[in-house]
Amino acid sequence: MVNVSEWKDKKRKMCRDSGKSFISRTGKQILPKIAPDSPKACSESCRKDCGNLRIQKVRDIFTKFYDISYDEQSLVLLRYISLQEPIRRRPGITDSSSRRLATFKYKIENVDVCKKTFCNVFQISLRRVDTLQTKLKNGDLSPKDRRGCHTNRPHTLDNNVRNLIKSHIGNFPS
Ligand SMILES: [Zn+2]
Known part of the structure; x- marks a missing residue:
């Protein structure tokens, strides 16, 4: 039925x-969702290199991004985000509080960009990036974000996702 x-x-x-x-x-x-007209979405005072993104590459990345599943998209986004631990750790600061101080870097096509431009390239919300960052901070990188996806066999799904990732994610420039 x-x-x-x-x-x-x-x-x-x-x-x-x-x-x-x-x-x-x-x-x-x-x-x-429509590919952005201009990759740069931030103000002139932005200290990153957002203006150096090439529109052709951005469109290419955008098109491929919407060709894959939500879980795969999350993994692709994580490839462009890196977590930077604070450089100096003062004695007495516990792991959890130093993690809170960690900052994130966004790098597309070897160009350092800010969060605003990063979201613009993929036409995604800041919230989606925040969710991924929380996972990065917690060391939880498995594609657990399965909105609306109910299955009794999560392991089977994991394998399917893994295989799909192998075939798709290789297409993304780093
Ligand atoms: Zn910027």
């Missing part, structure tokens, strides 16, 4: 994850 509302939820999630237009649960039309 097919559960219609469940199927609709699934379809909606697929559209959202692949950046396509869809009608939300509340009946709102969500517009498709």
